Amino acid sequence: MRVLARALAAALTLGAAVQTTARAADVKFGALFPFSGQLALLGEESARGVEIAVDEINAAGGVQGQKVVLARGDAVDNNQAIGEARRLISLEKVVAIFGSYSSARSIAASQVAELSGIPYFELGAVAEEVTGRGLQYLYRTNPTAEDMAKLAVEMIVKKVAAGLGKKPEDLKIGIIYEDSSYGTSVAGFQKKFAAQAKLNVVTAQGYPASTVDMSSLVLDLKGRGIDVLLQTSYQNDSVLFLQQANEAGFKPGAIIGGGGGYSMQPTADAVGHKVIEGVLDTDFTQYLVNTQYTPGIENFVAAYQKKYGSAPRSGHSLNNYVGAKLILQAIGNAKGFDPDTIVKVAQGIDVKDGVTAVGYGFKFGKNNQNERAAMMGMQWQGGKLVTVYPDSAAVAPMEMRK
Amino acid sequence: MDVFLQVLANGVMLGGLFAIVSVGLTLIFGIVKVVNFAHGEFLMVGMYLTYLAVTGLGLHPFAALILVVPVLFLLGALTQRFLIQPLLAAGDHHIQIFATVGLSTVLINLALLLFGADIANTPPSGLRQPLEIGPVRVLLGQVVILGAAIVLVAGLQTFLARTRTGRAIRAVAQNRAAAELMGIDVNRIYALTFGIGAACVGVAAVLIAPLYPTSPNSGTYFVLIAFVVVVLGGLGSIRGAFVGAILIGLIDSVTGFYVGADMREVAVFGVFLAILILKPSGLFGRQLRLSHVSP
Secondary structure, eight states, rough: OOOHHHHHHHHHHHHHHHHHOOOOOOOEEEEEOSSTTTHHHHHHHHHHHHHHHHHHHTTTTTTTTTTTEEEEEEEESSHHHHHHHHHHHHTTTTSSSEEOOHHHHHHHHHHHHHHTTTTTEESSOOGGGGOSSSSEEEEEESHHHHHHHHHHHIIIIIHHHHHHTGGGGSSEEEEEEEHHHHHHHHHHHHHHHHTTTTTTEEEEEEEEETTTTHHHHHHHHTTTSSSSEEEEEHHHHHHHOOOOOOOOOOOOOEEEEGGGGGGOOHHHHHHOHHHTTOOOEEESSOOOTTTSSOOOHHHHHHHHHHSSSOOOTTTTHHHHHHHHHHHHHHHHHSSSHHHHHHHHHHHHHBTTTSSSEEEEEEEEGGGGBBBTTTOOEEETTTTEEEEESTTTOOOOOOOOOO | OOHHHHHHHHHHHHHHHHHHHHHHHHHHHHHOOOTTTTTHHHHHHHHHHHHHHHHHSOOOOOHHHHHHHHHHHHHHHHHHHIIIHHHTTTTTHHHHHHHHHHHHHHHHHHHHHHHHHOOOOOTTTTOOOOEETTEEEEEEHHHHHHHHHHHHHHHHHHHHHHSSHHHHHHHHOOOOHHHHHHHHOOOHHHHHHHHHHHHHHHHHHHHTTTOBBTTTTTTHHHHHHHHHHHHOTTTTOHHHHHHHHHHHHHHHHHHHHHOOOOGGHHHHHHHHHHHHHTTTTTSOOOOGGGGGOOO
């Protein structure tokens, strides 16, 4: 055990020595994401957005005349998120941390930052619990689980019902969700907003995300004559549900997925483009969107293509890019990197809707949550995920099967 | 009534799926007395191999059997020879269990490195074709899985009961020291059994891959319930695993429909616990005499 501890200590010192390459005139920010393990794919995708933001800021002269350097921290699990946050703060001496894609990692790591008085900017985690814990130095730029649910209900009321030729309150709504904290929290908000909009929620059922069979659930939904089905899920269960629904002949008027699996091209390829045709999705801003509403998105995609040799794999990089860039720009207008200075300029950010590459605006409100953050509604059309809601961001009309 | 029949059919099909995944696991436990926690990852490896064979070589999934089953046999035999066997001398069974847990983690992360976290889709090659049997609708691929599970169970039973090698395998399972004294090469038998167990999960992988997306975590989805099935049927009982699997499939399906999706696991694990309390050795299990295992 002692040998192990010594080896670890040696490895840590070595790692610190290698990574301390920043020049004296550089200013260092932490990038804390899951870079390995199960969440690595989208963790890395999120971090790429931050990297592009830093490249652009540096190309334009840096922040307060100093070059921005990113120190990566690998938040492979909650414990390591804490450990890496400590390392970034005490060894790397970062002035602020960007993170973290995963809500659980964010909740863990931001506590550490708070205790050290280092600002923590969350750019991509959606759980409600990330904000609202009374943390002074935690700010979140991205939309949340509540925004996702709000949008789904709004879409039903304003578009889907008319598309199906019914009044919203006459629709039979079904809600299914994977039963971890993610699905449960989104579904909870869906129920709340549906009740406020006087929608008729016929059933709400959770299931474990690791399930290998949803046929009984599908039969149940089919038997209830569901018109609009909401699912909050990861990738495997999205694929499983859409396949089994199709095979059992369950064809509700509309299926509205929530993020995760529903936004990813491999999901559409797995399910089949014919089967997923017309399926709706609520998520972060994606790429087939009205560029008038998301100015700068084309430049981002081009920069991404140039740096990483492929098109962005999901909207995560885009949302992280815009969040990080705005924060860095704001800090650029301040004097010094004192935590309270950084927090103060962040408070002052005031960006309207429709002027950034993600579309939504920025203004930190209650609990330091960006109160202008919003999700968008997408639809699978011809094997592509196109934005259909809101109208200002849409590139195609929402198509309903009747 | 039609809906009830459909629910039952879904349950039986799900049971077939659980059965085919569990057969190899129970065989390895019954003979080698090792709980192989890497079983799910063997399945995952097999699914990726099937994916590569179908998309890369353009084979029909069934033709991929020729490739996947021998590779999995080898993987199993090598695991026993180079990972488990050296640990037998340690005398403590827990060490072997930890070794298989380690192997499982290694395999998952290797897959993450090689294939990434995204899902890989094996073309269904007609196996997603629905079959209408009376009022009931099932997929061709599901029926194939159920059939293959029955054939595997019957085949393994016959092999163990009738052939010389099969008898040697049973002899080793019953009393390792005595078998060794009778001139049976125990290590060879262990490697062979582990290989056969892994080959069984190879068959499962080939049949499952066209129906389910493959990802580094695919194994974990199937294997938890496989452990339940194996313990329920009686650790080491192949017939028991099959009956247990069908039972679990039916409970899952019936509760899922009549009670609610969120109650499925409660029902499955509730029945599981109840059976264990009433019959601790499982449905078809005998009292295990582990004292004979270690030399």
